[in-house]
Amino acid sequence: MTLTAKANAFLAALALAFVAARRAPVDAFVAPSPSKAAIARRIIPPSTLRESPDDGPKEDGATTPTIQSYLQQNYPLFESLLLVKIPNIYDILRTSDSSDGYTIFCPSNSVMENIDPKRRVQIVDPRNDEVTEKLASYHVISNGKVTQERLKREDWTVPRSADGVAALSIGGVLTLGGELRVGRSKSGGFLGFGAREDGGVVIGNNEARVVKSTTVGNGVVHEVDGFVAPDLIWR
Template sequence: MKKVIEADEGFTIFAPNEAAFDALGEKKRLQLGDIRNAEVSEKIASYDVVFEPVTADQLYNSSGIVTEGGVVLAERTVSGGFFGVGGKEDGGVTLNGAKVVKSLEFADATKTGIVHEVDGFISPSILWRYADQRE
């Protein structure tokens, strides 16, 4: 975390909210805390960090973002319609399916930090395959 805060140009953090952790289920929450999975947990968390400020508008107007973990797909959210047909963009954005719930921006004289609350984990779900199983 210190490395993120000390980034020269600022930073962006995608912070999974309580609903995101609830949706993981008990098994995956235990895997995150298991010392055997420290490397996997670190990789999952690396998708939540960008070493420059990325605003909600920038997310909305992009098709993806490059995080410390890798590329994350960004899509505009749509409301209404039937099976995705006839819906209207509602101004929201998802990252690998996790919706950005709200954003907080703060700045000092030298840099800007942005925290986006998300309702899911934005890392690829395949990373869980590498987590040791609890018995």
């Protein structure tokens, strides 16, 4: 099944869920303002994290996809259910493309397909558009291209920690929605104990892992294995 077919099937399922949910009253929801994340190292506004475009040479006759066409083709559920809820988002990204660049954290299609049913209803309910917009906004940096290399860069000007690990040069980034923590991913261990850093990067307090990164225009799209927004956004 193609991504487009999957997207259409998923949207149809959401519509049925929404119709069922309408049988009971749904209170308007305004998420509490998330508190500032306690980040050990400084949060650097993306405007100071400019990276040189790393687009490779294009084959003769090849065209560079726009960010809109790229997302619609590769992340149709995230694009249609979340990103488009941000007013004038593509105007914002086009402006960013010609200046500082942009960064987007895209939950994979499998993440979107496996959203909890109650959260699916929240996303599709037009009465929750303000909340959905806030959720989506945490996935976009509109004034800076922050590559995976930049996220993983270590700061050798400060002493290493007790376990010999160097600090990351940035502890977080500032998105349209607010601050997000940047940290190292871990693997192994048992019941949360003994896990070791494996060289990857996680974003947000829920530690959504960066799976892969793709340069699109003067921006970068990071595929992540979860939502990077705080859980406080959800009802």
